[in-house]
Amino acid sequence: MTRPLPSPDTAPAAPSLDRLVALVATDMAAVNQIILDRMQSPVALIPQLASHLIAAGGKRLRPLITLAAAQLCGYQGTRHQKLAACVEFIHTATLLHDDVVDDSLLRRGAASANAIFGNKSSVLVGDFLFSRAFQLMVEDGSLRVLAVLSEASAVIAEGEVHQLLTTGDLATTEAQYLEVIGAKTAVLFAAAAEVGAVVADRPEDEIQALRRFGTNLGVAFQLIDDALDYAASEAALGKTVGDDFREGKVTLPVILAYARGNAEERAFWHRTIEDLDQTDADLANAQALIEKYGTVRETVARARTVGDAAKAELARFPDIAIRSSLMEAIDFAVSRGY
Known part of the structure; x- marks a missing residue:
């Protein structure tokens, strides 16, 4: 049982990343080459496994944000290219680790790396990519950049552990x-956007505005991800629908449905989420309860509100093409079906 997300109140043309991609295309070509170069290793399994994940595609939204932020701030150099690659390496490493923790079999519509190469290889290659990211940070030579990205890496790890502790609770x-x-x-x-302003040596208020933009964009992006796990089609999502439910993850659609449910419905959530005692019919029952209480719609509405906050942070910057494309990227993140 799958249910489409509510139609966004937008113009007929769906928001996309196409304009953003076009505006940073030259820089992104350089980033892709850096990624290819830096994932090489004489240990054959490392480039093989890393290539599998990278070849699976993905929007590369985080490095796009770094490149766009630098362009928005008028930066003319090339430092942002290595830093965008660094951001992508951090993200890719976390994907490898997440799929092991979650025992995921699909990633972007294809078999996950751990499903093909095994958990041990995926964890260790994730460590390798984290190391490559830190090499790129050090090569940049800025202590501010190193502080921003290393802090982000630490916080991501803390967030994953925190999620593990809230699972089933x-x-x-x-x-x-x-x-x-x-x-x-x-x-x-947030870090991806912030370093784009840092390399451009912009005033602190602009740096912090871009950081807040990134934070709000990221929250909106994850809210939609969590809504899609109950509402998308598997083909569109590129991963197994209902993974969060099967793993007992307590996301906003579940939190709201549980809070509004009657005693029988709460007992259902306790059995399926806390006890992980699930039958084949339980995902459909969970989706029905989420539909009954409108919690996917509310999660999407909250994502739109956070997206509007991200747009507000961009208002202080010049009204140029790259700013418009970032505005559209926010709309894309909120309205996407995958």
Whole structure:
């Protein structure tokens, strides 16, 4: 049982990343070459496994944000290219580790690296990519950049551990949930945007505005991810629908449905989420309860509100093409079906 997300109140043309991609295409070509160069190793399994994940595609939204932020701030050099590659390496490493923790079999519509190469290889290659990211940070030579990206790496790890602790715990509050997604997802978006302004040597208020933009974009992005796990089609999502439910993850759609449910419905959530005692029919039952209480729609509405906050942070910057493309990227993140 799958249910489409509510149609966004937008113009007929769906928001996309196409304009953003076009505006940073030259820089992104350089980033892709850096990624290819830096994932090489005489240990054959490392480039083989890393190539598998990178070849699976993905929007590369985080490095796009770094490149766009630098362009928005008028930066003319090339430092942002290595830093965008660094951001992508951090993200890719976390994906490898996450799929092992979650025992995921699909990633971007293809078999996950751990499904093909095994958990041990995936964890160790993730460590390799983290190391490559730190090499790129050091090569940049800026202590401010190193502080931003290393702090983000530490917070992401904390967020993943925090999520592990809240898994299966229906006492998790909305505040705790938001703290988890702020750490495990939003902090890398924030750092990606911030370093783009740092390399451009912009005033602190602009640096912090871009950091807040990234934070809000990241929160909106994760809210939609969590809504899609109950509402998307598997083909569109590129991973197994209902993974969060099967793993007992307590996301906002569940938190709201549990809070609004009657005693029988709460007993259902306790059995399926806390006890992980699930039958084949339980995902459909969970989706029905989420539909009954409108919690996917509410999660999407909250993502739109956070997206509007991200747009507000861009208002202080010149009204140029790259700013418009970042505005559209926010709309894309909120309205996407995958």
